[in-house]
Amino acid sequence: MRNKSRKIYSMLFLLLFLWGVLWEAESVYAANWGSVELTAEEAVLMDADTGAVLFEKNAEEKGYPASITKVLTALVVLEHTSPDEQVSFSHDAVYNVDRGSSNAQIEAGDVLTVNDCLHALLLKSANEAANALAEHVAGSREAFAEMMNEKAKELGCTGSHFQNPSGLFSEEQYTTAKDMGLIAIAAFHNEEFMKIEKDLRYTLSGLQRLPEGNILYMEHKMMLPESRFYDSRVVAGKTGYTRDSGNTLLTLAKEGDRRLVTVVLKDKSPYHYSDTSAMLNLGFQETEKQSLEDAEGFLEKIRAELVEKGTLTEETKLHFSSKVMLTLPKGETQEGISYLLLEEEAEKKEISAAEAKASDSGMPDAKDSALPHIVFLLDGRKVGEANLYREQNIRVMLSEASPKTKAAFFAVTISGFTIMIAIAVFLFGGGALYGAKNFADERKRRKKWKDRRKKRLEEMKISEEEFRILLEKRKKEKKN
Known part of the structure; x- marks a missing residue:
């Protein structure tokens, strides 16, 4: 009897133990x-199309960027210049650099185009080009650094501060791998930046030191077919190094319809390349893009939340601005997907709308554009993002519009009715006789044109059908 009781207790204990293990496993389940x-020491792998963070190592720790800073410099320059603008190199731009640092043999007094300078900046990592571009755009390196910080903030960077356009070491010039990842994504979406990066070699002409020209070569070895680090997926990038920052590397890669970015900080050579390759393999081989499955369900939850907050009215319909894509581990379900409303993004839109709005423009209030940015999460990790737009009926639009907008709307409406009445009178009154006369004249013109064409074909001794075949043939030849 005792043995039987022991067996029962043992079985119960085992069942309770297994239940506890299973419950714990379920509660801590992660993708x-x-x-x-x-x-x-610091690294990040991100999807350039969804913004998803696929891997990170101390990605929000402070580090020094070195010359990968020049990617942000290029973005600011591209935003405020045209490629053919002339850039003059001052003595300060050429000589206010660290001794022995990267340069393109440009001398004070040289004049190059913005396009020349950007090639020197991104291929050769020329510090004098960074300085000259900064002076050309903002008047001074200090003013340009302010523009860099504004751009970084606009891109969502929260742990960075830039003090110079070249990346030369300064305690006040710092960043994070994640921030540089956001800058890399912006570069991937900039056509002019990508166009420059396609040139693995470029010749600078008209230099005082090298009148025959200076040939610049891409320094990112994963882009060079002859290098042992070559990776056909890598389409753009930037190297960096100072004694204090160690090796830094920013890389943009593409495979099929997927685009990934990687950043490494405080690395060692040549491991900055092997680290980058390992992250790219992880991203391309072990993750995939999926479209958001329950988009309508998420929209309804978001809409209800915004209605409760007073951001939307009950009548307002809500939509994602485009198809929402997520990046997840291969084969992962979307069961654990959650979302965040980023109100700060909405506030930025509201401020921008308010600043852009003229006092007498009569446009709707700025709050019309103040919808939050949506970030989708899995296990607390960002896997996608989306913007929203609202679809309003006329009654809601008028209730939120300014008095001038309402007046304009009614003026247009009244004018519209007036025009419709005038058209009706024209068509069904005396205008009908005028229209009938024009119709008869048009028939005469067409008959005359057909007779003339028939006569011309007879002179050419070809039939109507042969003429049509000839026309089709000529159209095809023009297209080709």
Whole structure:
């Protein structure tokens, strides 16, 4: 009897133990995100199309960017210049650099185009080009640094501060791997930047030091077919190094319809390349893009939340501005997807709308554009993002519009009715006789044109059908 009781208690204990293990496993269940071992102290892997963070290592720790800073410099320059603008190199731009640092043999007094300077900046990492571009755009390096910080903030960077356009070491010039990832994504979406990066070599002409020209070569070895680090997926990037920052590397890669970016900080050579390759393999091989499955369900939840907050009215319909894509581990379900409303993004839109609005423009209030940015999460990790727009009926639009907008609307409406009445009178009154006369004249013109064409074909001794075949043939030849 005792043995039987012991067996029962043992079975119960075992069942309770198994139940506890299963319950704990379920409660701590997480998506199967892959991982890699890196030499770099800080690193990030991100999807350039969804904004998803696929891997990170101390990605929000402070680090020094070195010359990958020049990617942000290029973005600011591209935003405020045209490629053919002339850039004059001052003595300060050429000589206010660290001794022995990267340069393109440009001398004070040289004049190059913005396009020349950007090639020197991104291929050769020329510090004098960074300085000259900064002076050309903002008047001074200090003023340009302010523009860099504004741009970084606009891109969502929260842990960075830039003090110079070249990346030369300064305690006040710092960033994070994640911030540089956001800058890299912006570069990937900039056509002019990508166009420059396609040139693996470029010749600077008209230099005082090298009248025959200076040939610049891409320094990112993963882009060079002859290098042992070559990776056909890598389409753009920037190297960096100072004694204090170590090796830094920013890389943009494409495979099929997917675009990924990687950043490593505080790395060692040549491991900055192998670390980058390992992250790209992880991203391309172990993750995939999926479209958001329950888009309507999420929209309804978001709409209800915004209605409760007073951002939307009950009548307002809400839509995602485009198809929402997520980046997840391969084969992962979307069961655990959640979302965040980023109100700060809405406030930025509201301020921008308010600043852009003229006092007498009669446009709707700025709050019309103040919809939050949506970030989708899995296990607390960003896997996608989306913007919203509202679809309003006329009654809601008028209730939120300014008095001038309402007056304009009614004026247009009244004018519209007036025009419709005038058209009706024209068509069904005396205008009908005028229209009938024009119709008869048009028939005469067409008959005359057909007779003339028939006569011309007879002179050419070809039939109507042969003429049509000839026309089709000529159209095809023009297209080709």
